[in-house]
Amino acid sequence: MSKIEITNYVIKNKKIPKDFHNYNIVQISDLHNESFGKGNIKLLDKINKINPQVIFITGDLIDGDSKYFSNSLELLKKLTEEYKVYYITGNHEQKVLLGRYKDLYLKYFNELKKLNAVHLDNDCVRLKSKDSYINLYGLTIPFKCYNYLFNKDKNTDLEENFIEENLGKANKDEYNILLSHTPFYFEDYEKWGADLTLAGHVHGGIIRLPFIGGLLSPNRTFFPKYDLGKFEINNSVMIVSKGLGGSKVLVRINCRPEVVNIILKSE
Numbered sequence: 001m002s003k004i005e006i007t008n009y010v011i012k013n014k015k016i017p018k019d020f021h022n023y024n025i026v027q028i029s030d031l032h033n034e035s036f037g038k039g040n041i042k043l044l045d046k047i048n049k050i051n052p053q054v055i056f057i058t059g060d061l062i063d064g065d066s067k068y069f070s071n072s073l074e075l076l077k078k079l080t081e082e083y084k085v086y087y088i089t090g091n092h093e094q095k096v097l098l099g100r101y102k103d104l105y106l107k108y109f110n111e112l113k114k115l116n117a118v119h120l121d122n123d124c125v126r127l128k129s130k131d132s133y134i135n136l137y138g139l140t141i142p143f144k145c146y147n148y149l150f151n152k153d154k155n156t157d158l159e160e161n162f163i164e165e166n167l168g169k170a171n172k173d174e175y176n177i178l179l180s181h182t183p184f185y186f187e188d189y190e191k192w193g194a195d196l197t198l199a200g201h202v203h204g205g206i207i208r209l210p211f212i213g214g215l216l217s218p219n220r221t222f223f224p225k226y227d228l229g230k231f232e233i234n235n236s237v238m239i240v241s242k243g244l245g246g247s248k249v250l251v252r253i254n255c256r257p258e259v260v261n262i263i264l265k266s267e
Helices: 038-050 070-082 091-098 102-113 162-167 186-192
Strands: 005-013 023-028 054-057 085-087 117-119 123-129 132-139 176-180 196-199 229-233 236-240 258-266
Touching: 023 038, 038 070, 038 258, 070 085, 070 102, 070 117, 085 132, 091 102, 102 117, 132 162, 162 186, 176 186, 186 196, 186 229, 186 236
Parallel strands: 005 258, 023 054, 054 085, 085 117, 132 176, 176 196, 196 236
Antiparallel strands: 023 258, 123 132, 229 236
């Protein structure tokens, strides 16, 4: 695999409490059971140099087409020894429970439950800093929404009011962070009330072309709209990570694996 890069973002918003000024978040996504050095030492070194207050994992720690998950499990064990970790379900976490390795991965998920990490499966928690709070939501997108373009069932739209029915109404007077594996529903996230959405899934477009961007999305469409980086609708921001590993398409061109470092700023 290529050398890991750190991508830095500063997010400013008047709704961020002063107690969260300079709050440091690391986002990692789409590991797909990859290893960067023995015991993922190179990845851990990158994270430890940032020394974040919290780590958000936006899905696909594992690869749904492989029976191996030891790298993912070991990484999460090490991270939870040092940091507060929150993670969500990606399409590969759903895929393994529908495939031939289901029984094997039931053991994996049981091991995850033993760790000091919080699984946000259509859940919300309040993150505290001193006397202030912000809201953190984790949304699980239905597996059918990840269908390939050439599948018979091409309707991959979210059902109307899906987010509110699963997460409840967002308090738009407070700062709301949403973790969702796929970025393709940014308009829905913004409408619901997400101030900051963190997503992955697209792997940066796998092959990045100069002046154009990502070439291919995981659902086999070309030039995905939300491939990598920072996007904005009104006052809502989405950051899309190009992730760390890969699944069936392993090659990355001009698309180094990344760790995302986010600093919140109170205006």
